[in-house]
Each structure stands twice: as C-alpha cells, then as structure tokens.
Amino acid sequence: MPSLFVSLMLAAAASQPTPAQGDLQGLFTPDDYPAIALENEEGGRVRVRLVIAPSGFVESCKVIESSGSTSLDEQTCAVIRARAQFSPAKDAKGRPIKDTYLQTITWRVGEDLVPPAPRNAWTTRTTLSLTGEGKMVDCDVAATGFDIGEGPCKAATMLMEAMNMAAPAGHAVAASVTDIHFYPVAPTAAPKAPRIQDATLEVRQVSRVVINGNGRVTECEGVEFSRDIPEQMDACTLVETTRFQRSPGAAELTATMVVTVYSRKRTVS
Structure with a gap:
C-alpha cells in the first residue's frame, strides 16, 4: 500500500x-x-x-x-x-x-470602426487639413442622416496617402474632402450627387450595393468611374466590411453609393 x-x-x-x-x-x-x-x-x-x-x-x-x-x-x-x-x-x-x-x-464579432449605417439616404463629408509634406494636422467629419462619429478620418487618411504618392512633382495636397452619398435605390434611379466647385475632383465612383436583412453587403460592383484608381480607393473595397442596420426577414436592398474625393493643392517651394 x-x-x-x-x-x-x-x-x-x-x-x-x-x-x-x-x-x-x-x-x-x-x-x-x-x-x-x-x-x-x-x-x-x-x-x-x-x-x-x-x-x-x-x-x-x-x-x-x-x-x-x-x-x-x-x-x-x-x-x-x-x-x-x-x-x-x-x-x-x-x-x-x-x-x-x-x-x-x-x-466575438469585432467592434466596428463606425456604428451600423442606416438603410435610408445619408451623406458624410470628411475634410482633412494637411501640411505641405502631406501630413495630416486636422480632420473634420460632418454627416446628414448618419451619426457616424470620427471613424472616417482613418479611411480618409489612407486615401490621401495614396493620392499624395501620385501628386505631380512640385505639388502637395493641402486639403482633401471625401464625400460619400448613400441612396437606397438602384443606380438608375439615384439622383446625381452634388459636386464641390472650388476643388479638384480626384476620384468619383458610383457603385451598386446589395445589402441583406442582416445588414451585410453581399454584392458590390462599380458602375461608373472617373478614372482608374488604386484598390485601396475602390468604393467596393471600402464598403465590403461596412455593417448596415439589421432588418431580419427583409428583402435584399439594392442601393447606390457614390464616393467622391477632392483635393486642393498648393505649390511646394
């Protein structure tokens, strides 16, 4: 024992x-x-x-x-x-x-950078102020129909980094304005998104987006492009992880997203 x-x-x-x-x-x-x-x-x-x-x-x-x-x-x-x-x-x-x-x-599903997007019409405008070297010094977000918070500043900064790399020699972006318009109708029925008159249009893309009842984007395709753009500036790349408000049991929603990026450049001495 x-x-x-x-x-x-x-x-x-x-x-x-x-x-x-x-x-x-x-x-x-x-x-x-x-x-x-x-x-x-x-x-x-x-x-x-x-x-x-x-x-x-x-x-x-x-x-x-x-x-x-x-x-x-x-x-x-x-x-x-x-x-x-x-x-x-x-x-x-x-x-x-x-x-x-x-x-x-x-x-657990990770916390979203921004709250769920509404399924009705909304717009956001993100304005970046930059130094002559293209470094961000300020970011302002204004929205209508969507309490989006400050999350878009990160995405807008990434877009500006891509634009600065392609800026003409002797110039740098002094300010950037990124507008996003969401319309809960197909592109053929969507109104024309207004344009900013005192800035240079860098990118304009219109996309057809399909959203299911759980608020997830199941389809996205660009239907109008202002020019060839890098992948990180593609609207479908931006929207693929966006979460919309849930509507369980609802039919799929076909919507339109218009993304426009403007810049104001200044000469670098």
Whole structure:
C-alpha cells in the first residue's frame, strides 16, 4: 500500500501539457471567423478537451461546452488541430506521455470602426487639413442622416496617402474632402450627387450595393468611374466590411453609393 501511495503522489507531481505558443487564443486570426457566423453575427465561448500525444501534437479535439454555433464549434477544433503544438506531459521519470488539456476559446464579432449605417439616404463629408509634406494636422467629419462619429478620418487618411504618392512633382495636397452619398435605390434611379466647385475632383465612383436583412453587403460592383484608381480607393473595397442596420426577414436592398474625393493643392517651394 505505501508504494501505491508514493506512486500516486509522483503521478500528481508529473508535468502537464503546456502550449508551446502560449495562450491558444492567440492562434486565431480574424480570417478564421466562419463566413456563416459573421453573416449571422454569431459569437460565444467554446470549451474543448484536447488529447495531446507524446509528440506534442493534438491527437483529438472534442467540444464539451458549445457556443451554440455549429460553425464556431467546428472551426475551433479545426484551427487548434492545425496549428497548436504542446510541450507534452511527462511522467515521474520525465518521459513524454499522452494527456488531456482543457481550453476555452472566445469568438466575438469585432467592434466596428463606425456604428451600423442606416438603410435610408445619408451623406458624410470628411475634410482633412494637411501640411505641405502631406501630413495630416486636422480632420473634420460632418454627416446628414448618419451619426457616424470620427471613424472616417482613418479611411480618409489612407486615401490621401495614396493620392499624395501620385501628386505631380512640385505639388502637395493641402486639403482633401471625401464625400460619400448613400441612396437606397438602384443606380438608375439615384439622383446625381452634388459636386464641390472650388476643388479638384480626384476620384468619383458610383457603385451598386446589395445589402441583406442582416445588414451585410453581399454584392458590390462599380458602375461608373472617373478614372482608374488604386484598390485601396475602390468604393467596393471600402464598403465590403461596412455593417448596415439589421432588418431580419427583409428583402435584399439594392442601393447606390457614390464616393467622391477632392483635393486642393498648393505649390511646394
């Protein structure tokens, strides 16, 4: 009996498996979020039991507490089995052994840079003030029909960086105005977006956008272009991650988005 007691004590003191990469949550990236879960705005916690082989690889993964989403449960195990590696458990003599490991992974749809966009007509105007070297010194956002906050400043700054790279020699952008007009009708029925008269039109793009009942953009195609533009300035690139207000059960909405970018340049001495 004493030998059995000693054996149990030694077994309890043996090392447990530990993730070689640290916290397993760090193995997951935004690209791992299942499309269907994003579409339905599903999130939750998945608790899994892993069997770790003596080699340190995950031999099996079983969900013991579901998130309520089949796609999130399945993706949790898929990512862990593909990427996780462990320092295996060891017995009292230091030999690698098979053991189990419990892990909880939390899935949640990331916070949007701006609040959900309305499904009715709205406009936004983002005005950047820049130095002669093209560095932003001020950003102002004005909106009608959409309490958008200050989020557009980041996107507008990215657009200006692309425009500055293409600015003529001896010139730099001194100010930029980015207008976005959203009309809840198809392009053929949409009104003409007004233009700014005292600035140079850099980009104008009209896009047809389809939005489902969950507020996600399912289709986007440009139907009018002022000129060839870099990908980061493409309206469909900008809108593909935009979230609109939800209207569960509603029919798809075909809408029009008009993006115009203006600049005022000054000569650089």
